[in-house]
Amino acid sequence: MPEPPAASIAVEGGDPVIGELGSFSWENSGSDGPWLDGSPIHLGSGERLTLTLAQPVAIANWTVSRIAPGGLDGSAPVGLGEGMGGPVTFAAPPQGTWSVNVSVWFADNRGSAAYYWLMEVD
Numbered sequence: 001m002p003e004p005p006a007a008s009i010a011v012e013g014g015d016p017v018i019g020e021l022g023s024f025s026w027e028n029s030g031s032d033g034p035w036l037d038g039s040p041i042h043l044g045s046g047e048r049l050t051l052t053l054a055q056p057v058a059i060a061n062w063t064v065s066r067i068a069p070g071g072l073d074g075s076a077p078v079g080l081g082e083g084m085g086g087p088v089t090f091a092a093p094p095q096g097t098w099s100v101n102v103s104v105w106f107a108d109n110r111g112s113a114a115y116y117w118l119m120e121v122d
Contacts, residue, residue, distance in 0.1 A: 002027045004113040005055035007102065009041065011092075012048060017041040019102065019115030026111040035077075037069045037099045038116030045095050045121050051088035051102055058107035059086045066098040069118055077101065095121050 004026040008016035020039050023032045043049070051062075061084045065077035080100070081090035088102065098119045105112045 002029050004104075004106065004111060005053045005057055007051055007053055007104070007113070007115045009049045009051050009102070009117060011043050012050075014043070016052060017117060019117050022101070022114035022116055024111060024113040026113065030111070035067065035099065035101065036116040038101075038118040040118045040120065042120045043092050043122070045092055047092045049090055049092060051104075051115075053104075057110065059088065060084070060105045060107045062088050062102060062104045064088075064090045064100065064102050066093045066100045066119075069097055069099045092121050093119060097121070 003021065004024050006018050008018045010016040017039050020036050022036050024030055063082040064080040066080055067075065067077050080093060100117045100119050102115045
């Protein structure tokens with residue numbers, strides 16, 4: 001089954017971390033799943049993060065939100081940023097441990113994807 005390109009995030013000067021792919025629709029296929037804790041990454045509060053796709057696919061728009069790890073516990077996700085087109089950049093969440101979702105809608109009706117990271121923020 002075809003999948004959207006992998007996505008990684010990094011802080012300036014840091015090593016990129018590939019996100020865990022959640023729900024997606026891509027080229028007439030798709031998968032639906034729950035919110036995931038995500039791939040672990042350690043960073044400082046307020047650092048700027050940049051998302052990079054493994055393939056050069058245009059982005060129509062994107063959103064970033066966070067919750068406490070372990071899934072939705074009755075609390076709504078808190079928005080961290082949104083934008084049209086690329087690049088996807090946003091500030092790290094406040095100090096703590098957070099499951100962060102970056103949802104991307106690709107240009108040219110290619111589909112959408114949800115990527116997840118488990119951020120430990122100092």
